[in-house]
Amino acid sequence: MKLASSLLPNQWRLLASSSPKLSFIFSTASKSHTFWSPTLRQYRNLQTTVSPVVTSSYLPTSYITQKEIEIPISPEKQPRVQEDLGAFQKFPMVMPSIDLYASALRKSKRVQPTKGIANIAKRERNRGAKQLDAFMKELALPLKGYMESFPRKRFLHPYERSLIELTLGDGKYEEVLGQVDVLRKKVLSVGKEHASLCAKALSKREAEDRLNEGVEKLELVFQQHGSAVDDLLSIAKVLRAMPVVDLEMPTLCLVGAPNVGKSSLVRILSTGKPEICNYPFTTRGILMGHIDLNYQRYQVTDTPGLLRRSDEDRNNLEKLTLAVLTHLPTAVLYVHDLTGECGTSPSDQFQIYKEIKERFKDYLWIDVVSKCDLLEGSPVIYAKEDQSSDEAEIIKYRERGPDESILVSVKTEQGLNELKSKVKEVLINEMEKIKSGDIVDQSVVT
Template sequence: MFDLPSILRAPELLDKALGRSAKATAKGRDRAERTRNLAVAKVQTAGHTIESTLHGYVKAFPTLDRLPPFYRELVDILVDRDRLRKHLGAVDWAAGKAKELTREYARRIGRAPVQELPALRKEAFGRLSPVVRQVAGDLDGLVEARIALRKVPSLDPELPTIVVAGYPNVGKSALVRAVSTGKPKVAAYPFTTQGVTVGHFERGYQRFQILDTPGLLDRPMEKRNRIERQAIAALRYLATAVLFLLDPSETCGFPLDDQRRLLTSVEATFPDVPLVVLENKSDLGGPAAGHLRGSALTGDGLAELMGILAEKATSRGPGGAPRPGGPSRPSPSSAGRAL
């Protein structure tokens, strides 16, 4: 989701700046002018490299405060947003300082007597280096944040999204495969080893996202730690409908009573989101539990299911918010938290 450049740590950035500076060339009418222009060029190359690299980092990090709530919730699990903001502030300061020093020394070198140029050039580097070293810890922080933020999946928070829940082996993956146009893709998701599987389908002109979330909505909520709860909470911002799969054949290995308890708990987790229950594996027979029936394997009942889901998923915004620009719903876990 976040396309972040790789971040150089302080020594690497200084190496890069000095390396480029060493290759700088300059022209001039005579030897004295060439020497002066070369001194200016070396300082400017080093300074610009530092400045543009650091400014690039500041620009590349997502404007965290303007992220859609789904992403904000995930980013909060992964990085300490206040600390990241401080790191970015420090790096921004260093970029500005490098720019200022570069200007100052370019001007002084332009005016100084030729014999003073080598000393001035040295002095310029002597002042640029500590600026970079001063933000070494902040650059380390950015390196870490980048690694963490790569776990944020590429999902479209604007698309109506169906989140699939139910015990393992009830047929969630099979169903997502069966209804998706094209092959569902796996996206990283924080604190799940398997990531989420994202499929898409269309009805009329409307495109939908359907998500299989292994490890998240497939066992009782009581057993969740805080981080897992937050990973689930993020889904609330995304879900415009929840599809819960029951397996009355119990070939999944979980008694129907346990499955019903999970259903109740998922309902409580997504109180404002329309929920549709499908009794899957209808091809295996077994007792009916009073819901829509179908089979991810044979395709039976899926057309009707998708019609109902599409209708429910578009009637309201994510998390039950009224769809057309209505007031946003309070956040499940970060309500009132100042940005």
């Protein structure tokens, strides 16, 4: 049987001619157009399975879960997840509206009619329709790219959401993106309408008029709504200039009332170079510097000063400070000025300090009394202050600040070495907290 199964058809014919039985079998198989062999009869009863290729191996379908063989979802349809910090630096470059319009018009004029059109009127309306279509697309595609590249605020990190609200105003970011989308839709609508009219022109002159009319209409649309592109350009410039914060890098945040000497300490402790003047609210934003200790880099943040008032009454500069403390993993260096030069009385500073210390009690903390070279004689008391209700805690605070405070003077360099050692210790401990995951976003703490 094994020998017979290996014979070729011609060999079977020769064998069949020598045997009547084999001749009958061969003729029956020929009529059914199927060549019979013992090997084919054996294979007919075999069971087969279909096995897809999975990670370069063949596995039966029954061993593959439904999830593994599903068609993957396209990136456009996948749900957006919250982004890490640094989204502002990923903003695309936005062209000024006048440059965007001029570039689109210049490119559209290079479009030529389809080759082979002999009729002048047909050729002209073909050219006009193609140029209007190209003009429309050259305007609309960059606008669509802006809409896709600028992230929606709800997908941003809470800290960057706060920066947008406090820097631009609540709702301004979404409003400008909405205006850009309105401009895009108007460009598409006007462009399609006039390209269609141009394609239906009956003469060369009419086609030229339709083309010029379409260009004028698109120019009018950009004159009326193109300012949205310029607003988006301004937003991108402002937000892209914001300091980048690394969540994996320990941060030391300097906090205190306005004009207490935070910026002077930032210049001494880090690479940051803030403006230093003798008036409140010199710091008008978040300034980031760095410290290098034992081949490890740390962040130092200078923040606007806080006044004694409720959160509802705070200005945007004060809210920036609270946003840093609330959303970033940071240690706190709280600066006190008991000399009376900062413009905020020691009593008010004490109340601000108690509120912030209670709100962020889980943070690593350093208390610093600045300008200690001026702390001589009796404590400073403002004339408007009522001392009759003073508690012992406030009286003690006026003299030397909180317990375990470090007294420093930038002018005489008193206490600076002690402060630097303490900062190093706190930042190393902050690094351990980050590595252990023992960091809590205060925005979710009730």
